[in-house]
Amino acid sequence: MIQQILAAQATLKDNGFRLTKIRKLILEVFFSNTTVPISATELKSQLFALDTKVNKTTVYRELEFLSAQGIIVEVNAGDGKKRYELNCYCHHHHVLCLRCSAVECVTIDNCTLEEQLNSVDLKNFKITGHALNFFGLCAQCR
Amino acid sequence: MIQQILAAQATLKDNGFRLTKIRKLILEVFFSNTTVPISATELKSQLFALDTKVNKTTVYRELEFLSAQGIIVEVNAGDGKKRYELNCYCHHHHVLCLRCSAVECVTIDNCTLEEQLNSVDLKNFKITGHALNFFGLCAQCR
DNA sequence: TGACAAATGCAACCGTGTTGCAATATCATA
DNA sequence: TATGATATTGCAACACGGTTGCATTTGTCA
Structure with missing residues (x-):
């Protein structure tokens, strides 16, 4: 560090x-x-x-x-x-606590999101990125 | 309608x-x-x-x-x-234009996101939902 | 029609984020 | 070490999305 x-x-x-x-x-x-x-x-x-x-x-x-x-x-x-x-230069996502707004990073092993995109109708958008967020209650608030 | x-x-x-x-x-x-x-x-x-x-x-x-x-x-x-x-009661996602902020709905056929969650370390969060957003340029702005 | 509650408008406020400008601090150079 | 250019900071004022309290209006039903 x-x-x-x-x-x-x-x-x-x-x-x-x-x-x-x-x-x-x-x-x-x-x-x-x-x-x-x-x-x-x-x-x-x-x-x-x-x-x-x-x-x-x-x-x-x-x-x-x-x-x-x-x-x-x-x-x-x-x-x-x-x-x-x-900036960790690694692809990951985030989880947000709906009560206290705490945020943490989560990693999906073998994430196939990118591949799935090939078959999706993206309304003729030129896609440059995506964000996947999970919502719920954190360990303290659940 | x-x-x-x-x-x-x-x-x-x-x-x-x-x-x-x-x-x-x-x-x-x-x-x-x-x-x-x-x-x-x-x-x-x-x-x-x-x-x-x-x-x-x-x-x-x-x-x-x-x-x-x-x-x-x-x-x-x-x-x-x-x-x-x-409220269409159907699961789908959204795509956002970074220039003009236009938003549209997109559907991923056979979306396996939910299943993939089973193997993910969700930091002891109790997950109630997720949001998947794609970013890019729309047909007019690209 | 009248009365009650739901719905609306207004003004003032909050939080996040931005901008212009003047004051200050950093750092290379002398 | 002193100095000057300029990067950085603070301040005030603003923009925008969103919320709240309260008085007024409006929809509905008896």
């Missing part, structure tokens, strides 16, 4: 961007939590818990920035707000 | 609800368009196009009402806003 976060920091510097205190903290949050996509509001809270008060504009801009750099990816979990997770 | 809309109206009356001008128009909009989920804003526009100016609060409340009555269902199309479509 530690070498990965250093690699990400080096990449940013190499591309002419700065390693501010806030940016480093945000990287730490994402790299220390690799299984749960978080929203802007949640990130703001986590930074506050780390004794760092950050303006919401900065949070939104930083999420967009890290996303553009390919370090994190935007995730649609079906709860109407943008969420982000560390 | 005409007998279905009359049946829906009868059901509402039987349950003690009123058939107002607005409610009847909204039913017409949904029953005359059975393949595209629409948002509150879009419904408001369609009503306006039918020479009926409706307050947005009424639109939101009516959508929630018809949803609670099981006449329409809430649909998550992945664009961050609630959409609704006629």
